[in-house]
Amino acid sequence: MLYYLFSIFLMLTTYLVLKRIKTRHKQIMGTWFSYMWWGGDPDVVNPVSGLTRREIHAVQKSWAPVNANSFATGSELLRRLFNTYPDTKEYFKMVRKLPEEEYSQNPQFKAHVINLMTSLNLAVNNLNQPEIVAAMMTKLGESHRKRQIKEKNFHELKEVIVKLFIDVLRLDDATLSAWGKTVEFWYKHIFVTLNSPEETR
C-alpha cells in the first residue's frame, strides 16, 4: 500500500516538474522569438522619439491605407482644415479667394497636399531613425516660421488629422495613443525653430 502511494506521489511530482519546465521553455522561446521578430524589446521606449517599436509598428500599419490614397486623403485633410479653421486658408494666397469646389483644380492647393503628404510619409517611414525625423521637422519649422505660420495652426491641423483618422480609419485606442505620441514628437522639433526669433539664429 505504502509503495503504491509513493508511486502515485512520484508520478504526480514528475508530471508537475515537467509541466513547469515546459511552460518556462515556452516562455523563453516566446520571448526570444518576440525579440527576433521586433529587432529588440518591443516595449522599450526610444528616448528620442518617446515611442516603442510596437507603437511605431501601429502607426506605420495604420498609415499604409492613408498613403495608398495619399492625394485624396491629403485633399480631404486640407479641405477640413480650411472649413474648420478658415483663418488657415489666408496663408495660401492662391487659394484663399476660391470656393471649395475649385480647390482641387488649384496648383497651390495640390502642391501643398503633395508636399504635406510626402513630408508626413517620410516622417512616418523613418520613425525607426528618430534623429533623422527630428532634423526633418526642425527644417520644416524653419520654413513655416518664414511663412508666419503659428504653433496654433499646427495644433489645429493635428486636431483635424486625429478627427479624420477616427472617422476614416476607425483606429483602436492603442493606435490612436501611438499617433498622439508621434505627432507630439514631430511638433516638439517643429516648434523649436518655428518659435525661435529669426535674429538669434
Ligand code: HEM
Ligand atoms: C506637420 C504639418 C505640416 C507639414 C508636414 C507641412 C509640410 C509642408 C511642406 C513640405 C511644404 C513645402 C516645403 C516647405 O516650405 O517646407 C509646405 C509648404 C507650406 N505650408 Fe505646410 N506643412 C505642415 C503644416 C502646415 C500648416 C499648419 C500650415 C498653415 C495652416 C501650412 C502652410 C503652408 C504654406 C502656406 C506653404 C507654402 C505653400 C505654397 O506656397 O505653395 N503648413 N508645407
